[in-house]
Amino acid sequence: MGIRYEWADSSQIIMNIYIEFPWTWKEYNEKISEVMPMLRDLGYPCATVVDTTQMQSIPKDGSIMQILLNVDKSMPDNLFASVVVGTAFSIQVFMNILMKLRPRAKRMALFTETMDEAYIKIQERYEETFPEASRKLEI
Numbered sequence: 704m705g706i707r708y709e710w711a712d713s714s715q716i717i718m719n720i721y722i723e724f725p726w727t728w729k730e731y732n733e734k735i736s737e738v739m740p741m742l743r744d745l746g747y748p749c750a751t752v753v754d755t756t757q758m759q760s761i762p763k764d765g766s767i768m769q770i771l772l773n774v775d776k777s778m779p780d781n782l783f784a785s786v787v788v789g790t791a792f793s794i795q796v797f798m799n800i801l802m803k804l805r806p807r808a809k810r811m812a813l814f815t816e817t818m819d820e821a822y823i824k825i826q827e828r829y830e831e832t833f834p835e836a837s838r839k840l841e842i
Contacts (some may be wrong), residue, residue, distance in 0.1 A: 704757075706734040712842045718742060718827055719818075723757040725839050728765030735774055743779035748833055750782065752821045756789035768800065778811070784828050786813040786821040 704721040711717040718738060722731070729791050742749050763765055778785070787794065795814070813828075815821045829840055 706730050706829055707713070708734060708738055711752060711822065712840055714839060714841045715745065716748065716829070716840055717752060717822070720753045721750055722753065722759070724759035725749050726758070727762045728767075728770055732770065732773075735777060739774075739779060742782055745781060746782050748783045748829065748836065750784040750786070750825045750829070752786045752788060752818065752825070754788045754818060755794060758789075758794075760794040761794070782811065783832055784825050785811050786815055786824055787816050788818055788821050790814050793840075 705726045706720065706722055708718055708720045711719045716743075720734065720738065738751070742751070757759070813821070813824050815824060822840075826840055829836070
């Protein structure tokens with residue numbers, strides 16, 4: 704279990720990030736430190752889907768607000784959406800605070816109950832934001 708990631712689509716536009724119990728903030732930070740530069744290096748618009756349906760509880764080995772602020776800072780400019788799936792109430796509270804503090808987070812963050820809904824929202828935002836894009840989502 705823990706934190707893992709994989710491409711959701713063959714065009715490598717959507718990166719799925721899975722948070723599964725048991726996990727730690729240290730592990731989360733390590734994976735984010737791998738993923739964000741990888742996304743930045745793509746050089747084209749991309750998105751993330753963070754699946755929290757198997758997360759269970761928030762670890763006590765870090766400050767969630769500080770970690771979310773650091774993640775927001777590390778997000779590359781080519782990241783156009785980040786969808787959180789199955790958001791627990793506790794995460795929603797902190798995300799709402801983050802979105803008040805960081806306008807960019809508010810613009811990028813989306814919430815859904817399922818992975819399929821997440822892909823639909825990303826597809827809609829991608830087509831709306833990049834109608835002339837040569838890369839097409841292939842989920």
